[in-house]
Amino acid sequence: MTHRVAVLDKELCQPKKCGLECIKYCPVNKSGADCIVLNEETKKAQIDEDICNGCGICVKVCPFEAITIVNLATELATDKIHQYGQNSFRLYKLPTPKKGEVIGLLGRNGMGKSTAINILSGNLKPNLGKFDEPPEWDEILKFYSGTELKSHFEKIKDGQISASIKPQQVYNIAKVFDGTGKELLEKYDERGITNQLIKTLDLENSVDQNVKELSGGELQRLAVAVTSVKDAD
Structure with missing residues (x-):
């Protein structure tokens, strides 16, 4: 079963300046379901990933290119490390730092390099995708049970990791x-x-x-x- 990831760039989404094409032309909406709606609080589009069929029509009709739909393999859906909010960026998997070794992170802007570094350095606590109710350290350590990263996060939890990060700007x-x-x-x-x-x-x-x-x-x-x-x- 394919897992849908719907990402909305809230800065680009401008419902007051468009005809709400994403909502009007969504085939799931036309069938009577509420796949894409206008969030009452943010006044921005909101996409239900559980019922999204991944057709990509909303991506094509959005005049501001604010929507991205990604189809992921099911196994990735179980390895979510961090998510900032609904229809927002999320990070899957982390590299494993090892003492005395160099790890390189390559990728375009917005791929999650800084998020990964902030998590591994202890500056950002991973929420495992549970942005509404962030997990405590016990749950995070259980998630990484049997991996090398568990030991790393145990040290972060106990304040035994000291990191130095070069500023980007x-x-x-x-x-x-x-x-x-x-x-x-x-x-x-x-x-x-x-x-x-x-x-x-x-x-x-x-x-x-x-x-x-x-x-x-x-x-x-x-x-x-x-x-x-x-x-x-």
């Missing part, structure tokens, strides 16, 4: 810190490796400048350095 560094790159590094250096990273990341010619004067590439390398000087797992 490096230009925000200049908005929150007024000083040189070296001053920023020394502020966060918990490992005593500031000078080593300055040389390794080729920051010698820029590290004494105010962060507001650095180029995009220099800010990227500085952000990598700041992330690396922290004493994290």
